[in-house]
Amino acid sequence: MLDSFEIITTTGVVVWSRTYAPIKPSIVNNFIADTFIEEKSGSTAIQDSQSASVNPPYKNDQHTLKWTIVKELGVIFVAVYRSLLHLSWVDKLVDNIRTIFVSLYGDQLKKPHTTLVEFGTNKFDEYFDQQLHELDKASGIDASGVPEIQLNSNLNDEPLSAPSLTYRGRNISQGGLDATSNGSSPPDTPSASRPSTPSNNNLLVAKASPAARLSRRARKKNNANAPLLSSGDEGPGGRSKKAPKKGRKWDQDGLADEEDDVQLDYSAQTNPLSDSEAEATGRSSALEHVDSSTWGSTTKGKFVLKDLGDEVHDILASAEASQAASSKNGSKGGLIGSGINAVSGLFRNVVGGKTLTKEDLDKAMKGMEEHLLKKNVAREAAVRLCEGVEKELLGVKTGSFESINARIQTAMEASLTKMLTPTSSMDLLREIDAVTAPPVTSLRTRRPYVISIVGVNGVGKSTNLSKICFFLLQNKYKVLIAAGDTFRSGAVEQLAVHVRNLKELAAREGGGEVDIYQKGYGKDAAAVAKDAVAHAAHTGYDVVLIDTAGRRHNDQRLMSSLEKFAKFAQPDKILMVGEALVGTDSVAQARNFNAAFGSVRTLDGFIISKCDTVGDMVGTLVSLVHATNVPVLFVGVGQHYSDLRNFSVKWAVEKLLSST
Amino acid sequence: MPSPTFWSLVESSLTPSYTLAIIAIVLVLGGPIILHLILSNSTSYIIHPQVVLVGPDGVGKTSLMTLFERGDSPSQTHTSQKSHSVELNASTDSSSKYSYKNHEDTTGTHTKFLLIDTPGHGKLRNVAMERLIRCERLKAIVFMVDAAALGEPESLAPTASYLYDILLFLQKRASDKSNNKKNNTPVPVLIAANKVDLFTALPSTLVKTNLEAELSRIRSSRSKGLLDSGVGIDDVGSEEQDAWLGEYGSEKFSFKQMQEFEIDVDVLPGNITGDGPGAEKWWWWIAQRI
Numbered sequence: 001m002l003d004s005f006e007i008i009t010t011t012g013v014v015v016w017s018r019t020y021a022p023i024k025p026s027i028v029n030n031f032i033a034d035t036f037i038e039e040k041s042g043s044t045a046i047q048d049s050q051s052a053s054v055n056p057p058y059k060n061d062q063h064t065l066k067w068t069i070v071k072e073l074g075v076i077f078v079a080v081y082r083s084l085l086h087l088s089w090v091d092k093l094v095d096n097i098r099t100i101f102v103s104l105y106g107d108q109l110k111k112p113h114t115t116l117v118e119f120g121t122n123k124f125d126e127y128f129d130q131q132l133h134e135l136d137k138a139s140g141i142d143a144s145g146v147p148e149i150q151l152n153s154n155l156n157d158e159p160l161s162a163p164s165l166t167y168r169g170r171n172i173s174q175g176g177l178d179a180t181s182n183g184s185s186p187p188d189t190p191s192a193s194r195p196s197t198p199s200n201n202n203l204l205v206a207k208a209s210p211a212a213r214l215s216r217r218a219r220k221k222n223n224a225n226a227p228l229l230s231s232g233d234e235g236p237g238g239r240s241k242k243a244p245k246k247g248r249k250w251d252q253d254g255l256a257d258e259e260d261d262v263q264l265d266y267s268a269q270t271n272p273l274s275d276s277e278a279e280a281t282g283r284s285s286a287l288e289h290v291d292s293s294t295w296g297s298t299t300k301g302k303f304v305l306k307d308l309g310d311e312v313h314d315i316l317a318s319a320e321a322s323q324a325a326s327s328k329n330g331s332k333g334g335l336i337g338s339g340i341n342a343v344s345g346l347f348r349n350v351v352g353g354k355t356l357t358k359e360d361l362d363k364a365m366k367g368m369e370e371h372l373l374k375k376n377v378a379r380e381a382a383v384r385l386c387e388g389v390e391k392e393l394l395g396v397k398t399g400s401f402e403s404i405n406a407r408i409q410t411a412m413e414a415s416l417t418k419m420l421t422p423t424s425s426m427d428l429l430r431e432i433d434a435v436t437a438p439p440v441t442s443l444r445t446r447r448p449y450v451i452s453i454v455g456v457n458g459v460g461k462s463t464n465l466s467k468i469c470f471f472l473l474q475n476k477y478k479v480l481i482a483a484g485d486t487f488r489s490g491a492v493e494q495l496a497v498h499v500r501n502l503k504e505l506a507a508r509e510g511g512g513e514v515d516i517y518q519k520g521y522g523k524d525a526a527a528v529a530k531d532a533v534a535h536a537a538h539t540g541y542d543v544v545l546i547d548t549a550g551r552r553h554n555d556q557r558l559m560s561s562l563e564k565f566a567k568f569a570q571p572d573k574i575l576m577v578g579e580a581l582v583g584t585d586s587v588a589q590a591r592n593f594n595a596a597f598g599s600v601r602t603l604d605g606f607i608i609s610k611c612d613t614v615g616d617m618v619g620t621l622v623s624l625v626h627a628t629n630v631p632v633l634f635v636g637v638g639q640h641y642s643d644l645r646n647f648s649v650k651w652a653v654e655k656l657l658s659s660t
Numbered sequence: 661m662p663s664p665t666f667w668s669l670v671e672s673s674l675t676p677s678y679t680l681a682i683i684a685i686v687l688v689l690g691g692p693i694i695l696h697l698i699l700s701n702s703t704s705y706i707i708h709p710q711v712v713l714v715g716p717d718g719v720g721k722t723s724l725m726t727l728f729e730r731g732d733s734p735s736q737t738h739t740s741q742k743s744h745s746v747e748l749n750a751s752t753d754s755s756s757k758y759s760y761k762n763h764e765d766t767t768g769t770h771t772k773f774l775l776i777d778t779p780g781h782g783k784l785r786n787v788a789m790e791r792l793i794r795c796e797r798l799k800a801i802v803f804m805v806d807a808a809a810l811g812e813p814e815s816l817a818p819t820a821s822y823l824y825d826i827l828l829f830l831q832k833r834a835s836d837k838s839n840n841k842k843n844n845t846p847v848p849v850l851i852a853a854n855k856v857d858l859f860t861a862l863p864s865t866l867v868k869t870n871l872e873a874e875l876s877r878i879r880s881s882r883s884k885g886l887l888d889s890g891v892g893i894d895d896v897g898s899e900e901q902d903a904w905l906g907e908y909g910s911e912k913f914s915f916k917q918m919q920e921f922e923i924d925v926d927v928l929p930g931n932i933t934g935d936g937p938g939a940e941k942w943w944w945w946i947a948q949r950i
């Protein structure tokens with residue numbers, strides 16, 4: 001059974017929801033943040049109006065969320081259920097509800113300056129219930145099915161009042177589904193004339209049924225051209241298929257009965273006669289079902305349910321039909337028509353106001369993709385970015401005097417900005433202060449702030465570590481540099497040279513203090529790091545910078561030692577140094593490093609070195625962020641200790657989009 | 661039978677001449693543009709006053725917007741991905757001027773304005789900032805904070821850093837002399853301390869002092885921080901003064917310092933759900949500034 005179904009706009013308003021078991025709002029919030037904002041789901045762009053069965057389900061520890069999005073209208077449909085249940089029909093439910101909702105209320109979502117969606121007749125609730133029942137049943141795993149015996153006894157005892165009390169075999173409070181419908185029903189609707197005894201009821205059936213059949217036939221005619229319907233339950237095959245499921249008919253009727261009350265409110269839409277007739281047949285079915293198995297009564301018995309079902313199928317079918325028609329129209333169009341289209345297309349290309357089609361975009365996107373590749377963006381990342389932009393722009397109208405390329409340019413700028421902007425901005429000095437001088441109100445004790453630097457061989461780990469150290473010294477921190485590269489000979493000495501230089505600089509400029517912590521070669525790096533942190537805590541250092549051995553990302557043995565390292569040293573930040581240069585398999589490197597720290601730890605950020613050598617071709621950093629969702633924090637721009645910069649998203653995006 | 665004048669006309673139209681050429685060129689080039697201008701939305705629209713809701717994620721911005729729109733109770737909400745506006749009417753002289761429940765009020769004069777909600781998620785910060793920059797008749801900014809969470813440094817630090825960016829943006833905007841006058845009108849800021857119905861909520865005085873203290877720390881660490889990539893060493897001198905929020909060189913930041921730039925900052929407590937002072941105070945603050 002579902003826990004919840006919600007229809008949410010991308011602006012954050014829940015326009016409709018149905019809750020069966022309360023779930024924490026954070027579940028859906030995390031789903032939105034992870035799937036749409038941080039795009040953690042993977043390398044494929046989120047597709048518009050794609051079926052829920054294709055979209056990757058979102059799972060947290062207990063729940064599974066199935067979803068679909070209509071980007072044009074900015075609306076998300078999401079169903080939540082317990083992961084244990086494996087409800088296969090939920091995909092279909094999400095898809096169908098999307099179709100129904102969009103065709104009924106889609107226009108309302110386009111209205112500016114409002115968050116309200118008028119459900120007007122409130123019928124959407126019923127449509128939803130109908131779909132839920134139909135699909136839940138069709139999948140054959142409806143566990144709740146009410147046994148037939150119970151149904152019969154119920155019928156005999158209390159033929160009229162039972163329906164409103166049971167809902168899919170569970171008791172529901174009167175306040176739930178009923179309250180709204182009863183509350184809103186005006187007193188002078190035909191429901192006032194509802195017969196109070198079964199015998200009366202039967203009488204009414206007899207009178208009403210010819211009219212019922214007639215209106216039914218009329219409706220049938222209306223539906224004749226709806227493809228979905230004819231394939232469904234009209235034919236004898238469909239009927240016989242239904243037969244074994246009689247056991248659940250009580251649900252159906254129960255539901256139908258409830259619906260009657262609501263339906264009566266909409267006398268504007270359906271005429272009063274058919275209303276009372278519908279009610280009557282609904283009731284009669286409940287009575288007749290016990291002993292009758294004739295075709296006529298069965299039809300009548302299913303009547304009310306079908307009525308609603310027909311309506312829903314109608315909506316689904318017409319939505320499908322109009323979609324098919326529009327796609328056909330798109331591909332057709334006579335010679336003259338296409339000629340005019342071409343001319344006005346060219347014209348609109350210049351002055352704007354053109355609706356972007358796949359053909360327009362395909363060509364222009366190829367150009368954009370090439371542009372990104374030229375900037376050194378890895379193909380995988382370039383393709384995903386372009387796919388995302390293309391999906392976003394499909395069907396969009398360009399603004400006045402805006403060319404397709406300009407539109408793509410702005411969309412790409414937005415995409416890149418979003419990708420490169422970190423979820424939480426980082427202020428290194430603030431973070432260090434919070435740890436080394438915790439506010440008295442917090443119960444934390446002072447400890448040193450630990451940063452460790454990882455990366456492949458020769459990318460500039462020690463250099464960048466020294467640059468960070470220089471920056472910290474300028475701000476008068478006491479820094480301990482731990483020589484964690486116990487592997488490569490000469491590494492410790494190299495670091496010692498840096499420390500000597502930094503000491504000198506610090507002394508000259510009146511900065512902080514720096515020392516080296518080293519235990520020579522051959523020792524376990526994780527243990528050395530741990531000792532260094534303990535030593536720093538003891539002797540009052542503010543920051544510990546841990547250098548690590550460069551390792552090839554496909555060197556299993558060295559990579560696996562990183563997990564232990566992270567556990568031992570407990571760094572506040574693990575930064576990976578990556579090169580801006582071309583030709584490295586940067587994406588694979590970043591992925592492997594990001595995964596190397598075990599299940600609970602990832603990289604915290606990148607330092608991109610040698611940015612001064614690549615000019616505008618800063619695409620590598622896009623590839624790294626794309627592959628890992630880890631933000632770039634610093635960029636190295638030269639040979640001096642002072643050549644370290646905060647990463648500016650704007651700067652990078654400008655470089656990436658500049659044409660040379 | 662065509663007359664000779666007709667032929668001469670045809671003849672002259674076929675002989676090359678500058679006037680004709682120019683007319684032709686104007687027609688060919690200008691025609692489509694004129695046509696387009698006529699066809700495309702030529703309806704002139706008035707720009708309503710705008711009030712922008714900003715703040716970190718999950719503080720209740722969208723809830724507030726829907727509460728004001730609906731009047732009775734807020735809609736359920738989830739994380740916003742896009743900004744969105746609603747049209748509202750405020751009044752300073754009607755009988756229900758203190759309340760947003762004014763949908764049926766016929767007394768007094770009401771002014772239409774747009775309340776613009778923005779997403780609070782960190783990755784969408786620039787969506788919010790861009791929306792702010794795009795406003796043509798920006799009248800006020802409501803910066804919403806979660807008073808129940810501000811006691812925690814994990815919440816205070818990012819909140820203050822966002823507020824820092826907003827205030828710095830306003831300060832730069834106010835002190836930018838080259839701007840045309842439309843954009844130069846100072847914009848007041850309301851810090852709406854939301855969720856005071858929760859027992860962990862800080863009183864608004866504490867919200868204010870906590871934010872001021874954190875803003876001082878951010879200001880000093882930013883002044884010492886690394887340069888941004890793309891900023892050359894040469895432009896450092898000129899940038900420095902601009903990037904300092906409030907009174908230059910002062911040790912402690914206070915919201916009063918923003919008055920140097922004619923930016924008023926008020927802190928008012930309230931709540932959207934639960935029991936408490938409600939959202940009326942915020943409404944009245946907005947109504948007075950439209």
Ligand SMILES: Nc1nc2c(ncn2[C@@H]2O[C@H](COP(=O)(O)OP(=O)(O)OP(=O)(O)O)[C@@H](O)[C@H]2O)c(=O)[nH]1
Nearest residue numbers: 717718719720721722723737740780855931932933
């Ligand atoms: N207790 C309490 N909860 C509130 C109050 N106002 C809002 N909330 C809840 O806070 C949560 C977040 O509210 P939203 O309006 O979605 O927050 P937002 O600021 O729009 O968040 P983003 O869209 O992510 O930026 C919702 O679950 C609200 O019910 C309040 O005054 N008191």
Ligand SMILES: [Mg+2]
Nearest residue numbers: 012722739740
């Ligand atoms: Mg929101």
